[in-house]
Amino acid sequence: MNHKRRLREARLALAGCRVDALLVTHLPNIRYLCGFTGSAGMLVITDQENALFTDGRYTQQAREEVQGAKIRIGRNSMSAASERFSRCRSIRRIGVEAEHMTVAQRNVLAQLLPAGRKIVAQSLVVERLRMVKDPEETSKIRAACRLGVELFDRLRRVAGAGVPESEIAAQIEFAARQAGAEQMAFPTIIASGSRSALPHGRASPARLPARGFVVCDFGVILAGYCSDMTRTLHVGRPSQEARAGYEAVREAQQAAVEAVKPGASVGEVDQAARNALSKRGLSKFFTHSTGHGLGLEIHEAPRVGADQSELLRPGMVITIEPGIYLPGKWGVRIEDTVVVTEKGCDILTSCPKDLIAL
Numbered sequence: 001m002n003h004k005r006r007l008r009e010a011r012l013a014l015a016g017c018r019v020d021a022l023l024v025t026h027l028p029n030i031r032y033l034c035g036f037t038g039s040a041g042m043l044v045i046t047d048q049e050n051a052l053f054t055d056g057r058y059t060q061q062a063r064e065e066v067q068g069a070k071i072r073i074g075r076n077s078m079s080a081a082s083e084r085f086s087r088c089r090s091i092r093r094i095g096v097e098a099e100h101m102t103v104a105q106r107n108v109l110a111q112l113l114p115a116g117r118k119i120v121a122q123s124l125v126v127e128r129l130r131m132v133k134d135p136e137e138t139s140k141i142r143a144a145c146r147l148g149v150e151l152f153d154r155l156r157r158v159a160g161a162g163v164p165e166s167e168i169a170a171q172i173e174f175a176a177r178q179a180g181a182e183q184m185a186f187p188t189i190i191a192s193g194s195r196s197a198l199p200h201g202r203a204s205p206a207r208l209p210a211r212g213f214v215v216c217d218f219g220v221i222l223a224g225y226c227s228d229m230t231r232t233l234h235v236g237r238p239s240q241e242a243r244a245g246y247e248a249v250r251e252a253q254q255a256a257v258e259a260v261k262p263g264a265s266v267g268e269v270d271q272a273a274r275n276a277l278s279k280r281g282l283s284k285f286f287t288h289s290t291g292h293g294l295g296l297e298i299h300e301a302p303r304v305g306a307d308q309s310e311l312l313r314p315g316m317v318i319t320i321e322p323g324i325y326l327p328g329k330w331g332v333r334i335e336d337t338v339v340v341t342e343k344g345c346d347i348l349t350s351c352p353k354d355l356i357a358l
Contacts, residue, residue, distance in 0.1 A: 032126060038058040044081050165191070
């Protein structure tokens with residue numbers, strides 16, 4: 001990863017923020033900018049230098065990982081960063097990550113700074129840089145998605161009537177670890193029968209019914225990068241209503257995928273899915289956004305939702321995951337991870353989307 005280039009881009013971004021320094025506290029942003037993967041640290045970016053502040057547990061790790069920033073080891077990262085701001089008279093306005101710094105952290109920083117220094121809330125400065133993936137990042141996400149597809153093949157072999165949802169989740173999570181995944185990207189969703197109507201129905205002790213849908217949503221973290229995919233299976237013979245509902249979601253998902261191209265807004269992609277469901281009279285059962293960005297985190301900018309105006313650019317990686325949920329009855333969701341290309345998009349989760357009956 002070219003961390004020095006990323007730090008240069010972050011410095012350029014500061015020019016439009018009217019701040020003299022940026023205090024980065026969100027660990028995924030720190031990793032993105034300088035390579036540090038520890039669980040405690042803060043990164044200070046100024047026109048003069050970049051410095052990572054962490055504690056003695058990470059001395060060796062920081063030396064091995066950090067690029068483009070000086071390493072400062074101390075007991076308290078916030079105190080050390082504040083001292084750095086205090087010593088430099090040209091640093092008057094200090095930007096902080098508004099979405100990630102707690103009120104308590106802000107209060108501590110304010111108490112440590114001398115008079116005349118001002119804390120300025122900044123929004124998504126690093127996240128906007130992270131939206132467009134470089135080729136190395138895209139390659140890592142592709143690899144994570146390939147592993148996800150392999151895990152789905154295993155899932156199909158172990159799923160069946162009477163098998164607990166939690167056992168299916170355990171099987172694919174164990175297989176993921178065996179294949180080199182660091183961990184799952186989020187708690188595995190295996191939701192069957194009436195539980196399939198829960199958009200985030202985490203795997204439970206409930207057993208798969210003799211007949212009904214099973215929503216399977218899972219992802220892995222491989223080499224630091226996430227994958228995400230959803231497929232909906234059916235145990236037993238699907239009813240005509242179930243087939244119609246599944247086909248409606250598949251059409252909506254395909255319409256949204258086809259809407260992904262450079263210059264299109266994420267809101268337009270979301271609307272494409274909703275329009276397809278509206279034709280079937282099912283749009284009221286689609287209760288969440290069509291997708292989200294992903295990379296170092298499972299949920300990143302941009303949000304692919306209604307009225308969102310962010311324009312798609314080549315290199316962005318997003319999910320496309322419309323669904324319908326009939327409370328107390330059943331639900332269906334189909335999700336792919338795609339990367340925006342010069343002419344459209346590539347689907348990274350290349351897995352069949354026909355209705356599979358177990």
